[in-house]
Amino acid sequence: MPRAIPGVMVECDASIKAIIVKIDSERHDYILEDLDETTVLIKESKLADLKEALERELQDTQTFPEDEDSD
Amino acid sequence: VVDQIRLWQIEGERMKATPGSLIRDFSTERDYRETLNYAEELGVLLWRNDQKRWFFVSRHEQIADFIAQRARAQAAKAQGRA
Numbered sequence: 001m002p003r004a005i006p007g008v009m010v011e012c013d014a015s016i017k018a019i020i021v022k023i024d025s026e027r028h029d030y031i032l033e034d035l036d037e038t039t040v041l042i043k044e045s046k047l048a049d050l051k052e053a054l055e056r057e058l059q060d061t062q063t064f065p066e067d068e069d070s071d
Numbered sequence: 072v073v074d075q076i077r078l079w080q081i082e083g084e085r086m087k088a089t090p091g092s093l094i095r096d097f098s099t100e101r102d103y104r105e106t107l108n109y110a111e112e113l114g115v116l117l118w119r120n121d122q123k124r125w126f127f128v129s130r131h132e133q134i135a136d137f138i139a140q141r142a143r144a145q146a147a148k149a150q151g152r153a
Contacts (some may be wrong), residue, residue: 001096001142002102002138003094003095003096004093005092005093006131008088008089008090009089009091009117009118009127010087010088011086011087012085021118033125035118035120035125035127036120041093041127044090047088064090066134
């Protein structure tokens with residue numbers, strides 16, 4: 001008998017999805033099912049948390065030093 | 072249903088978050104196909120994977136009724152045969 005699993009389908013870039021999988025791997029608390037390369041099923045109650053975690057993660061990875069200005 | 076879709080903009084990357092239900096664990100290809108077609112007719116089908124026999128719908132109530140109805144019909148048919 002088929003089952004219905006409620007959740008939020010998140011569609012995003014493959015690189016963002018990889019970060020979501022990485023965040024989830026710490027506590028396995030966000031992802032219900034990995035759907036495909038760019039799609040993942042998330043617990044509805046955890047969506048806001050995930051968004052925050054993702055913003056933190058993106059800030060951390062993207063604060064590399066600016067190119068030094070020669071001249 | 073469209074108003075339920077939430078768009079995120081993080082670091083210039085667009086993300087789409089849509090509430091609904093993943094329908095999975097179909098035992099036969101025929102059950103999968105017929106239920107999928109019904110979801111498509113209702114206009115609630117948003118994602119599918121034919122290999123896994125999984126699909127995602129924005130609303131699942133009518134799909135659940137359809138599945139239950141089919142299960143009842145199949146049980147009645149099996150009983151008739153016995």
